[in-house]
Amino acid sequence: MAKRKLNRRQAWRIQKIQGERAERAKRRESKIQDQLNTSELGPEEEGVVIAHYGIQLDIERPSEPGSLYRCHLRANLPALVTGDRIIWRPGKDDIGVVVAQLPRTSELCRPDNHGRIKPVAANIDYIVLVVAPVPRAHPNLIDRYLVAAEAVDIEPVLLLNKTDLLNDENRQHLDALMQVYRDLGYKVLTASTKLEHGLDDIKALLKDHTSVFVGQSGVGKSSLVNVLLPDVDAKVGDLSEQTGKGTHTTTSAKLFHFPEGGSLIDSPGIREFGLWHMDPEDVINGFRELRNLPGYCRFRDCRHEQEPGCALLEALKKGEILPARMNSYRHILSSLDED
Numbered sequence: 525m526a527k528r529k530l531n532r533r534q535a536w537r538i539q540k541i542q543g544e545r546a547e548r549a550k551r552r553e554s555k556i557q558d559q560l561n562t563s564e565l566g567p568e569e570e571g572v573v574i575a576h577y578g579i580q581l582d583i584e585r586p587s588e589p590g591s592l593y594r595c596h597l598r599a600n601l602p603a604l605v606t607g608d609r610i611i612w613r614p615g616k617d618d619i620g621v622v623v624a625q626l627p628r629t630s631e632l633c634r635p636d637n638h639g640r641i642k643p644v645a646a647n648i649d650y651i652v653l654v655v656a657p658v659p660r661a662h663p664n665l666i667d668r669y670l671v672a673a674e675a676v677d678i679e680p681v682l683l684l685n686k687t688d689l690l691n692d693e694n695r696q697h698l699d700a701l702m703q704v705y706r707d708l709g710y711k712v713l714t715a716s717t718k719l720e721h722g723l724d725d726i727k728a729l730l731k732d733h734t735s736v737f738v739g740q741s742g743v744g745k746s747s748l749v750n751v752l753l754p755d756v757d758a759k760v761g762d763l764s765e766q767t768g769k770g771t772h773t774t775t776s777a778k779l780f781h782f783p784e785g786g787s788l789i790d791s792p793g794i795r796e797f798g799l800w801h802m803d804p805e806d807v808i809n810g811f812r813e814l815r816n817l818p819g820y821c822r823f824r825d826c827r828h829e830q831e832p833g834c835a836l837l838e839a840l841k842k843g844e845i846l847p848a849r850m851n852s853y854r855h856i857l858s859s860l861d862e863d
């Protein structure tokens with residue numbers, strides 16, 4: 525009996541909270557509507573979402589980098605994410621209103637805690653995959669990140685960091701590995717954030733673009749952010765702290781500007797991009813040298829394992845595909861069953 529009473533009370537409480545929330549949203553929307561009707565708002569202008577906090581957003585005028593305007597979002601708009609380009613109207617009380625979303629050129633999406641796929645950042649040009657001699661750059665893992673980047677149609681760039689740790693034992697292997705990706709057409713940069721080597725090349729590439737840094741823990745992503753964005757030191761610290769507490773999936777991404785030009789969107793969750801769930805059909809498309817071959821296999825449902833007339837196996841035999849990449853393809857495909 526006691527249990528049922530409690531449940532009824534719980535249900536009532538939940539209903540009450542939901543009702544209050546809906547009421548607040550209605551009041552907010554009608555206030556925004558009033559502002560729009562009484563032309564209390566300034567003219568429409570373009571803006572970029574720098575960060576979002578639940579129902580409020582920080583918006584920047586492209587002509588005034590670094591300036592932030594708090595804005596409400598109209599109820600009829602889809603959820604906006606960091607990097608979104610929008611139309612907004614400044615308000616008298618310093619709170620503006622976002623009135624429209626401009627089309628996205630790209631988006632990073634990930635499943636939330638309920639398995640719903642949700643965008644987390646938009647309009648990204650480069651996914652900079654940071655690798656290092658230590659922790660050892662693993663070809664399989666690199667390929668997995670590349671597949672994920674190809675699946676969202678954002679150009680991946682490889683960045684070998686910690687070149688000060690190259691020595692007689694690992695140099696040859698890593699040079700050869702980076703050459704594999706250059707030959708496949710990927711941009712490859714090298715740097716040492718410790719010795720501040722190679723930073724000019726990174727700055728030159730990222731200028732005029734919006735990027736994210738991704739990669740395994742310990743490869744030097746925070747160190748890179750620190751040398752490239754000296755002014756956001758504290759914020760980077762915050763981000764790592766939150767990863768430690770495991771709250772990364774709910775932390776909103778933020779957009780930062782490099783002093784030399786270009787932007788970085790960063791959050792602990794975004795740094796883990798590539799290890800998020802991926803679909804099997806994305807895997808072969810993520811291997812540039814394999815993606816066009818299945819059309820030439822004798823059987824339409826060829827699994828490229830041991831079927832006769834398999835175009836992938838033939839290309840492998842002729843040396844047109846590297847065995848390591850073929851293994852990687854198979855490995856990633858089979859690993860998806862375990863996700």
Ligand SMILES: Nc1nc2c(ncn2[C@@H]2O[C@H](COP(=O)(O)OP(=O)(O)OP(=O)(O)O)[C@@H](O)[C@H]2O)c(=O)[nH]1
Nearest residue numbers: 685686716717718740741742743744745746747764
């Ligand atoms: N030798 C050397 N060490 C570096 C370099 N860059 C970073 N490190 C060191 O590598 C370790 C990890 O660096 P972080 O910047 O924290 O790496 P991260 O990728 O942000 O790691 P997570 O926050 O765990 O994802 C630190 O001890 C850094 O001092 C480098 O260029 N050379």
Ligand SMILES: [Zn+2]
Nearest residue numbers: 821826828834
């Ligand atoms: Zn085949």
